[in-house]
Amino acid sequence: KAGVTQTPRYLIKTRGQQVTLSCSPISGHRSVSWYQQTPGQGLQFLFEYFSETQRNKGNFPGRFSGRQFSNSRSEMNVSTLELGDSALYLCASSLEGIETQYFGPGTRLLVL
Amino acid sequence: AQTVTQSQPEMSVQEAETVTLSCTYDTSESDYYLFWYKQPPSRQMILVIRQEAYKQQNATENRFSVNFQKAAKSFSLKISDSQLGDAAMYFCAYRNYGQNFVFGPGTRLSVLP
Numbered sequence: 001k002a003g004v005t006q007t008p009r010y011l012i013k014t015r016g017q018q019v020t021l022s023c024s025p026i027s028g029h030r031s032v033s034w035y036q037q038t039p040g041q042g043l044q045f046l047f048e049y050f051s052e053t054q055r056n057k058g059n060f061p062g063r064f065s066g067r068q069f070s071n072s073r074s075e076m077n078v079s080t081l082e083l084g085d086s087a088l089y090l091c092a093s094s095l096e097g098i099e100t101q102y103f104g105p106g107t108r109l110l111v112l
Numbered sequence: 113a114q115t116v117t118q119s120q121p122e123m124s125v126q127e128a129e130t131v132t133l134s135c136t137y138d139t140s141e142s143d144y145y146l147f148w149y150k151q152p153p154s155r156q157m158i159l160v161i162r163q164e165a166y167k168q169q170n171a172t173e174n175r176f177s178v179n180f181q182k183a184a185k186s187f188s189l190k191i192s193d194s195q196l197g198d199a200a201m202y203f204c205a206y207r208n209y210g211q212n213f214v215f216g217p218g219t220r221l222s223v224l225p
Contacts, residue, residue, distance in 0.1 A: 033212065043203065043215040056212040088155060092213075100147065101213060103157035 001027055004093050004104035012110045024094030025072050030049040031055075032074040033101060034038060036076045037088040046089075049074050049097070078109075086111045114139045116206050116216035124222040132179075133189045133219050135204030140185045143167075143186075144208035146180065146187045151218075152200040161201070163187065199223045 005024045013019050025032050033056075034046040045058040049068035066076045072093075078085055088108050092101035115138045125131035134167040139144070148160040163171045163180050170178050180192045191198055204210075 018132070035215075045214070047210055058212065064126045065146045090157060092157070094200070100159055100162055103149075105154075106158050108155075 006104040023091030029093035035090040118216035135187045147205040149203045
C-alpha cells in the first residue's frame with residue numbers, strides 16, 4: 001500500500017496570506033490527524049478528522065482549520081499567516097484512530 | 113490531561129552498544145496504547161514499537177524492546193546493538209480511546225562510530 005502523502009512538500013508565504021495543505025491517507029484509513037512541529041514547541045496536535053467529522057481539536061486559534069472529504073483525504077487551512085506559523089506540518093493516518101498512526105513526510109511552511 | 117515526559121533531551125551511544133531511552137506518562141485510564149516513534153534527519157516519523165496497556169508482556173521488534181511498568185507509568189525503549197542508522201529524534205507517545213495522541217518532547221540520540 002502507498003504511504004501517507006502530503007502536498008506540497010515545501011511552501012513559502014508572506015504574513016497575512018493564507019495556505020492550504022493537503023494530506024492523502026493510506027488506503028482504507030479513515031482517521032487523519034494534523035500536527036505542527038517547531039523546534040521550540042515540539043510536536044503539537046492540531047486536529048483529528050474521522051469520517052469527515054472533526055473528532056478532536058488541539059489548542060490552536062481559529063485561523064487553523066481543516067476538513068476531510070468522503071475519500072478520507074484531508075486539507076488543512078491557515079488563514080492570516082503569522083511568522084510563528086513557520087513549521088513542519090505533519091499529517092498522520094490510522095484505521096480508526098486509536099491504533100498506530102502512520103505519518104506523511106510533512107509540509108515545511110516558511111512564513112516571511 | 114494526559115502528559116508524556118521524556119527526561120533525557122539528548123543521549124549518545126557507541127555503535128554496537130545498548131542504550132535505554134526513558135519515558136513516563138500521566139493518566140488515570142486503564143486501557144491505552146503507548147508508542148515509540150523515530151524521526152531521522154529526513155523528518156519522516158517512523159513507528160518503532162507499540163505496546164497495549166492490557167498486555168503484560170513487553171513488546172519487542174528486532175533490536176528494539178520496551179520495559180513497560182504500568183503501575184509506575186513508565187515506558188522505556190531499549191535499543192540493542194546500536195547502529196549508525198539509529199541516530200534520530202525519538203518520541204514517546206500515548207493514546208487512549210476518544211483522545212488524541214500525546215507526544216513527549218523527544219530525545220535526540222546520537223550514535224558514535
